[in-house]
Amino acid sequence: MRNRPYALYTAMAFGYAFLYFPILSLIVYSFNESRLVTVWAGFSTKWYGELFQNEALLDAAQKSFIVATVAATFAVTLGTLAGLALSRLGRFRGRTLLSIMTSAPLVMPEVMLGLSSLLLFVSMQQLIGWPDGRGMTTITIAHITLCTSYVTIIVQSRLAQLDDSLEEAAMDLGARPWKVFFLVTLPIIAPALIAGWLLAFTLSLDDLIIASFVSGPNSTTLPIEVYSKVRLGLTPEVNALATLIIVFVTAVITVVGWMLHRSRVAAS
């Protein structure tokens, strides 16, 4: 393309505007004085003040963070094992089953995952008395199951890019398989594990549907609380919350991205 493709630039500009306009409008109207979210009435930070007074929302945020942290950690462990099995162990019994079970949750509607998890928990309670009712534990278990699939895909694709000559060299030099994993494989795939953990954390923090099915009376997570507010209409507090989340996420992604970039530059 020697002459500048203005049509392409216009279409791209439209695309990026489409992506960022809603986010900008969320942020702008979080500083609006008026309770009517879309009518501008002067700059104010009072909704942030109200946000930090809202006990229910803060409590839900705390619960969500706990669930997301635990779920992401377990999902990274399970997903690493599954990714390792699928890309390094060659043929084994149950390979097809494992590969189907790790990819199916990715294409399955969340309403189905939520409903089926709930039915499992109810049946288990009837049969063995555990879990006793539904709450944070059941939400965490359901989230681990969902997030494991995403982590597996990330770890598997990272391992597929690496050739296994380093691992084979370590093995030839007499390292036992577990030692090879902790001293060679793990440091190489660490960036993928960090990315996987962050993705799992975000998925868990964001999930409304599965959590709605498997939550109990005392386990209102942040999305459930936000949804119940949003259904009633626009509230500037939600805009303030969204702005904080956007700032937080952007900061984390930037820092982690920069660190990964630096370690890659240092390695090469």
Add this chain to the structure above:
Amino acid sequence: MQTFSWTQLWFDVFRRMFAWLGSWRREIHHQRGRAIVVGVPLVWLAVFFLLPLLILLKISFAEASYEQPPFSALVSWGEDQILSLRFNLANYATLIADCSDPASSLYCYAYVNSLKTAAISTVLALLVGYPIAYGIARASSKWRLPLLLLVVLPFWTSSLLRTYAWIGILKGNGVLNNTLMALGLIQEPLEILHTDIAVYIGIVYAYLPFMVLPLVANLVKLDPLLLEAAADLGCRPMAAFFRVTLPLSMPGVIAGSMLVFIPAVGEFVIPELLGGPDSLMIGRVLWSEFFTNTDWPLASAIAVALLMLIVVPTLIFEYVQAKNSPEPRR
């Protein structure tokens, strides 16, 4: 000649089962490390993913009841000590009967509407996403990564809040209408919120990264020499795009479209928040059947039918992928 005997059959079944378990045991004994690596995720997913789906299937054959939990048992001991197994097909009969009468149908309408909404949204996402992906793939390597990150970044913030943002933009006295009226382009506010258009916008917005990423992955592999050759042979840029670039990027188009279409079919939050009363989608129907009507068995039957709806296009997708997978060298 051998005669058939049940004893023989059972003996055979058990023998094989024990042989199978034995080989598992040997494998676990010899390679404990391997067994852990494979076994832990396998068992977790079997218990918390596969088993729930089987229970879902089972309960779709149960009857709704006022017990706690609200469904009847499939297997029960009768008063005469006879084990009885009751398959109740009424839930599926309800779904099929509903479909035979298009005028008053609820579930069928919701299924068809889900497919329609997902299809239209996918086409729109392709129209918005293709130029972005093309631009990223053509950009210099310095710009490629930042542009790509800008597409992915919104995906990391809450999808619920991103959907919520559109309410503020699209509603009667929202940002869009206020702007257009201030500019004098329209006199009356446009009614977009609570219509299908709002649902399309919401879905395109939520799933755009899924369309762009596979397209970029495909388009960066395109050899610019092909376009130069086309230009040397007198092909105008537009024609070269439609005759060279677009056909070669079809695997990316299909992959991106499936990644948008499949989750969009079962979408709940977007039609619930942005759609109107007639933007019924199957996820919404399942939700209300479960939470409002507490009819767990019927909700399960809807879920099983939804699974069929998702599985068929997924299998087609897998087939196409497998056919294209050893990619022809350029």
